[in-house]
Amino acid sequence: MSVIQLDSLTKRYASPRGASAPPTLALDQVSLTVPAGEIFGVIGRSGAGKSTLIRSINLLERPDSGTVRVGDIDLTALSARELQRQRQRIGMVFQHFNLLQSRTVAGNVRFPMELAGGRSAAQMDARVDELLALVGLSEQRDRHPAQLSGGQKQRVGIARALANQPEVLLCDEATSALDPETTEQILTLLGDISRRLRLTILLITHEMHVIHALCDRVAVLERGRIVEQGPVIDVFLHPRHTTTRALLANAGFLLDEGDAPDSGRPVLQLTAIGDAARQPLLETLRDSTGLRVNLLEGRLTRLKGIPVARLRAEVLATDVALRELPARVAALGAEAEWLSPPQDAPQREEACA
Ligand SMILES: Nc1ncnc2c1ncn2[C@@H]1O[C@H](COP(=O)(O)OP(=O)(O)OP(=O)(O)O)[C@@H](O)[C@H]1O
Ligand SMILES: [Mg+2]
CATH class of the missing domain: 3.40.50.300 (P-loop containing nucleotide triphosphate hydrolases)
Structure with missing residues (x-):
């Protein structure tokens, strides 16, 4: 109503x-x-x-x-x-x-x-x-x-x-x-x-x-x-x-998306809300996908008391195909978005092998 x-x-x-x-x-x-x-x-x-x-x-x-x-x-x-x-x-x-x-x-x-x-x-x-x-x-x-x-x-x-x-x-x-x-x-x-x-x-x-x-x-x-x-x-x-x-x-709520790093490596934005924000997300991803990252920026905040974690990271290596990463992240209750390169992530696979 x-x-x-x-x-x-x-x-x-x-x-x-x-x-x-x-x-x-x-x-x-x-x-x-x-x-x-x-x-x-x-x-x-x-x-x-x-x-x-x-x-x-x-x-x-x-x-x-x-x-x-x-x-x-x-x-x-x-x-x-x-x-x-x-x-x-x-x-x-x-x-x-x-x-x-x-x-x-x-x-x-x-x-x-x-x-x-x-x-x-x-x-x-x-x-x-x-x-x-x-x-x-x-x-x-x-x-x-x-x-x-x-x-x-x-x-x-x-x-x-x-x-x-x-x-x-x-x-x-x-x-x-x-x-x-x-x-x-x-x-x-x-x-x-x-x-x-x-x-x-x-x-x-x-x-x-x-x-x-x-x-x-x-x-x-x-x-x-x-x-x-x-x-x-x-x-x-x-x-x-x-x-x-x-x-x-x-107000400092958006991560500074800045320029893509010179390395040309893909950049991933991870967002975890509520319980997912309290889990060791990067560690779990490393165990399950071999993901290794360079953290570029991060922010922990609360929206009406609900914890929200957001990280921007350059992907150094994974054991799985890059295009699979968002689904792997989603399976852990979080969200992944490619910031760079946003569309052609699969083609970049070899870049971080
Ligand atoms: N009594 C009034 N006579 C003429 N113009 C007005 C009057 N009240 C507001 N305006 C104009 O209408 C527009 C919206 O004004 P309003 O006061 O609603 O803005 P606001 O979003 O509350 O701004 P602020 O954050 O500065 O308080 C402005 O361009 C303002 O100059
Ligand atoms: Mg006003």
């Missing part, structure tokens, strides 16, 4: 230079579906349209055309009053927290419940206690925002976003104002919350590591268009679009 479904959203902004200048196409027929309970990340460069996209979901920004469905309801078709009510199903977490400085931590978390109505003071207080425990801020309940660290402020922002028990949480660069350690803690908290509350999360970020730490799926936005989307593991390991490749390379 999908919880968020965007269909062909388009948004143009008039140029500040007046009607004679062309408008900015901030969203260009964006369609995406976020399945229930998943964490979906949208990544893109500055100006790609990320904020416009996330603000379109609760219609803080009204698209020129297209539809926004949350659950079964098309938000674009609602009256202002009904939209106000439906927005309670959508929580939002902001980059700069947007807390009320005059209210305490508890008062900030209570605020959306007061606006929504329908709860007694005792019910609201009980919910505040529950939420502050959830985000680890019970001790700070009577402090004011000015007395909190950035990470604590964002915990208040998250508790406040959850106050009215939303089905969907939208996060607009929720960790971009935080240092790396605090970022990790907030990402862990968001992951925990999504699991415990079965919450669907859509987040936008310009930081690749947010996607790989937290997300199940990712869409890459470029000039208002989605140029690539899919499960994080597929997009990270087999990026197709140049923008995705550039974003991954900048």
